Amino acid sequence: MDADDPANRDDEVDSDRDEPADDDPTVAEAVVDAMLDRGVDTVFGIPGKQTLPLNRALADRDARFVVARHETAVPHQAWGYAETSEQGGMAATCVVPGPGDTNAMNGLKNALNDCVPLLHLAVETERSVRGGDGIHETPPETYDTVVKENVTVDSPSGAVPAVAEAIRAAREHPQGPVRVGIPKDVLASRTPQPAVGDRDPSPPPTPPADAVRETADLLADASSPVVLAGGGVRRSGASDALRAVAERLDAPVVTTYKGKGTLPETHPLSAGVLCGGASADLRDLLADADLGLVVGSDLDAVATASWSVSMPETLVHVTLDGDDVGFGYETDRGVVADADRFLRALDERLGDRDPSPDRSGAERAESVRAADRERFAALSEPGGGDAPEDRPLRSVEVLSAVRDTVPEEAVVTADAGGFRLWTLVSFPAFGPRSYVNPGSWATMGTGLPSAIGAKLANPDRDVVALTGDGGLMMCVHELHTLASEGIDVTVVALNNDDYAIISEEASRSYDFPEGSYGWGETGLDLVAVASGMGLPAERVRERDAVGDAVERARTRDGPALVEVVTDPAEPQASEWMTGPRPGQ
Numbered sequence: 001m002d003a004d005d006p007a008n009r010d011d012e013v014d015s016d017r018d019e020p021a022d023d024d025p026t027v028a029e030a031v032v033d034a035m036l037d038r039g040v041d042t043v044f045g046i047p048g049k050q051t052l053p054l055n056r057a058l059a060d061r062d063a064r065f066v067v068a069r070h071e072t073a074v075p076h077q078a079w080g081y082a083e084t085s086e087q088g089g090m091a092a093t094c095v096v097p098g099p100g101d102t103n104a105m106n107g108l109k110n111a112l113n114d115c116v117p118l119l120h121l122a123v124e125t126e127r128s129v130r131g132g133d134g135i136h137e138t139p140p141e142t143y144d145t146v147v148k149e150n151v152t153v154d155s156p157s158g159a160v161p162a163v164a165e166a167i168r169a170a171r172e173h174p175q176g177p178v179r180v181g182i183p184k185d186v187l188a189s190r191t192p193q194p195a196v197g198d199r200d201p202s203p204p205p206t207p208p209a210d211a212v213r214e215t216a217d218l219l220a221d222a223s224s225p226v227v228l229a230g231g232g233v234r235r236s237g238a239s240d241a242l243r244a245v246a247e248r249l250d251a252p253v254v255t256t257y258k259g260k261g262t263l264p265e266t267h268p269l270s271a272g273v274l275c276g277g278a279s280a281d282l283r284d285l286l287a288d289a290d291l292g293l294v295v296g297s298d299l300d301a302v303a304t305a306s307w308s309v310s311m312p313e314t315l316v317h318v319t320l321d322g323d324d325v326g327f328g329y330e331t332d333r334g335v336v337a338d339a340d341r342f343l344r345a346l347d348e349r350l351g352d353r354d355p356s357p358d359r360s361g362a363e364r365a366e367s368v369r370a371a372d373r374e375r376f377a378a379l380s381e382p383g384g385g386d387a388p389e390d391r392p393l394r395s396v397e398v399l400s401a402v403r404d405t406v407p408e409e410a411v412v413t414a415d416a417g418g419f420r421l422w423t424l425v426s427f428p429a430f431g432p433r434s435y436v437n438p439g440s441w442a443t444m445g446t447g448l449p450s451a452i453g454a455k456l457a458n459p460d461r462d463v464v465a466l467t468g469d470g471g472l473m474m475c476v477h478e479l480h481t482l483a484s485e486g487i488d489v490t491v492v493a494l495n496n497d498d499y500a501i502i503s504e505e506a507s508r509s510y511d512f513p514e515g516s517y518g519w520g521e522t523g524l525d526l527v528a529v530a531s532g533m534g535l536p537a538e539r540v541r542e543r544d545a546v547g548d549a550v551e552r553a554r555t556r557d558g559p560a561l562v563e564v565v566t567d568p569a570e571p572q573a574s575e576w577m578t579g580p581r582p583g584q
Helices: 027-037 049-060 073-083 099-113 140-146 156-171 184-188 209-221 231-235 239-249 280-288 339-350 361-380 395-405 418-426 447-457 469-473 478-485 500-510 526-532 543-555
Strands: 042-045 064-067 092-095 118-124 149-152 177-183 225-229 253-255 270-273 291-295 314-319 333-336 411-414 463-468 490-495 537-540 560-565
Touching: 027 049, 027 156, 027 184, 042 073, 042 447, 049 064, 049 092, 049 118, 049 184, 064 447, 064 478, 073 092, 073 099, 073 118, 073 447, 073 478, 092 099, 099 118, 099 140, 099 177, 118 156, 118 184, 140 149, 140 177, 149 156, 156 177, 156 184, 177 184, 209 291, 209 314, 209 333, 209 339, 225 239, 225 280, 231 239, 231 339, 239 339, 253 280, 270 280, 270 361, 270 418, 280 361, 291 339, 361 395, 361 418, 395 418, 395 463, 395 490, 395 543, 411 418, 411 447, 418 463, 418 500, 447 463, 447 469, 447 478, 463 469, 469 490, 490 526, 490 543, 526 537, 526 560, 537 543, 543 560
Parallel strands: 042 064, 042 092, 092 118, 118 177, 149 177, 225 253, 225 291, 253 270, 291 314, 314 333, 411 463, 463 490, 490 560, 537 560
Antiparallel strands: none
16 A cells, blocks of 8 residues: 555554553643644644554543545645634644645644634654654654644644644634644654643723824815725734724725625625735726725735736725835835724724715715626526536536525535636625635635635534535645545535636637647546535526525435536636626
8 A cells, every 4th residue: 555545554563661550641632632722623634553542532522523534635724614603713734744734734824814813733764763764754844834833743742832822823813723733753752732821812902092083084085985995804803993984984895705704795885805816897997996994904915816906096004014014005004903903993083073974985885786786687697708608507506596495594615617717706705604616726625625624613504615526636635534524514525527717818828729628528527426426416407407406405404416518618717707788
């Protein structure tokens, strides 16, 4: 068998140690107790011989250990858990060294970019062979750039202090993943652990009073302000404060990828999502505003199309990282502060001031939404977008049918890929913990694993994973995790048998034939794949059948998959939404 096989991941000889006292806990048991004491009771991972001391302790302490099918999915499961939990809620991950850790790096980087807390436990090579090229041995510093903090436990008595501090650091704003490497021989030993007192995360910076006052004065004088809300609003739990400020100002709210849902998208002031598929009308809304209040966003290159989106002539930028201020856009007022604290202070400062009657924020927001609806409708018409009348379904049609079927209180996770842009712009989200998608890292293969984490964090809520065939095939093994763990998630897979967003760009810009990166000749049967892993599944091709199929899957006792055949030649959101409106 290959050395990377989970069953064969440890050829080391245990290091010599003193005979333990039978009544002393192992270090692994003490570590699990420390996790449970701090509210971390769910662990995602893949067992290897190195992890078994920890797995034994988790089982004895009744902590939940979810066995994934590949380490790439493990951090994405913990990421989905934290994204849909109450503020500060988090899970842990556990993998073997080397291949396990490096496979997990993708998800750790995703969590780092999205400022999502998780505890990553890496069971390191035993101390007796460290430095001797033991199986899977990797320099611990390999992971420095994909986590918020990276700690290796050298002293056996330092394991619990390291884990306790890691949990605190992961929850401290800006939040993020923290890796703790603990050698197997340390976990298996019965080394006494020092008592560690609780230490709460440091509070985020208090907004300076003068900055709040100046921002309030600028907003009071503005005739057409707009608010741009990012992931920091989500992470700080600032949705209520965002809504209060927007309503007091009568200002439209635009969100970033990670801010989607922070203001329910049924709210009259919700204007849409700034992303690669953001419409020309939404971009005009930003450009035409005389003042922009950016809160909880770093205004990264992904959301702003490499800073080509025009921002309001006056810009106030509130972020936790001062390096973000002025990086892509000139800023009139930068503030380093927590989004929730700043918005609450701003709301109080604005007091009972009445917004200018000329602002008509709801009308400006509705103008953008109405223009977007025209674009969606044109695509949904027979022959829309100059396609044949008997064409397959388009993403916007499928997403509309799913949204009409899935309850507002459900959690929806969305994968990356071409269809994600359609999801961002056309699929309304109803709250900050009701919608999950990756931010600037934009990694594919997250939709299904994050739904697994979301369901364990929210056992009483429906959870639906939206994915494309490309994204699903990057984590298809986790369909088996759904089945084997009995996790009640509905998977809706839009299958166009193509990396369509790549094929479209290859054809348009590089003279490749259409569908160059598709596999129509060897079409993918997702129903057969899911059925082979133990999931009920069905395929639909007609719009009228989508809602009924999703409802059957959602109300079934247990996980299920719905495969929807879609059009590989449909226009991409990045082109359709940014061009002229239909009929213009």
